[in-house]
Amino acid sequence: MTRAHLRPLLAVLLLATACGGGTSSAARNAPAPTATPGPTEDSSGQKVNDGGTKDATGLTSVDVSAKNFVFTPAVIIAKPGQVLKLVVHNTSTTLHNVSQPSQHVNSDLAPGATSTVTLTVPASGRLVFTCKYHASRGMAGTVGSAGATTQSPSSNDGYYHG
Numbered sequence: 001m002t003r004a005h006l007r008p009l010l011a012v013l014l015l016a017t018a019c020g021g022g023t024s025s026a027a028r029n030a031p032a033p034t035a036t037p038g039p040t041e042d043s044s045g046q047k048v049n050d051g052g053t054k055d056a057t058g059l060t061s062v063d064v065s066a067k068n069f070v071f072t073p074a075v076i077i078a079k080p081g082q083v084l085k086l087v088v089h090n091t092s093t094t095l096h097n098v099s100q101p102s103q104h105v106n107s108d109l110a111p112g113a114t115s116t117v118t119l120t121v122p123a124s125g126r127l128v129f130t131c132k133y134h135a136s137r138g139m140a141g142t143v144g145s146a147g148a149t150t151q152s153p154s155s156n157d158g159y160y161h162g
């Protein structure tokens with residue numbers, strides 16, 4: 001008696017599971033997950049390969065590596081107006097570059113070379129720097145305050161000194 005009732009129930013459950021995947025795709029246009037690793041697009045439209053995030057608030061310089069078409073870190077958090085030196089090491093065997101045209105930065109990086117460039121963090125938004133040779137492949141990074149990105153704004157806490 002019990003088995004006779006369980007079988008149809010099981011069949012209904014299987015049917016529901018089988019249908020669950022494909023039926024609602026037209027109705028539900030789910031947005032892409034925000035935590036997906038990989039290239040993101042800056043507001044300027046520049047693709048930025050994922051090289052991680054570094055909080056450089058209060059620092060005068062940050063070490064950045066250039067390798068495999070990725071700047072690491074690629075997202076640098078700093079205060080508006082902060083002057084920050086990027087000490088960029090080309091740890092690859094390919095010629096790279098650091099460019100930020102509005103701040104007149106354009107520095108080639110031979111394989112194994114290190115170049116220091118100075119950027120001033122903008123009052124708002126995020127400053128984009130690129131490798132001019134590989135920008136179209138997403139070799140880029142950004143510098144700006146945490147609030148100018150989708151990063152957690154809590155990293156701003158405690159860093160204001162007037």
Ligand SMILES: [Cu+2]
Nearest residue numbers: 096097131134
């Ligand atoms: Cu490059």
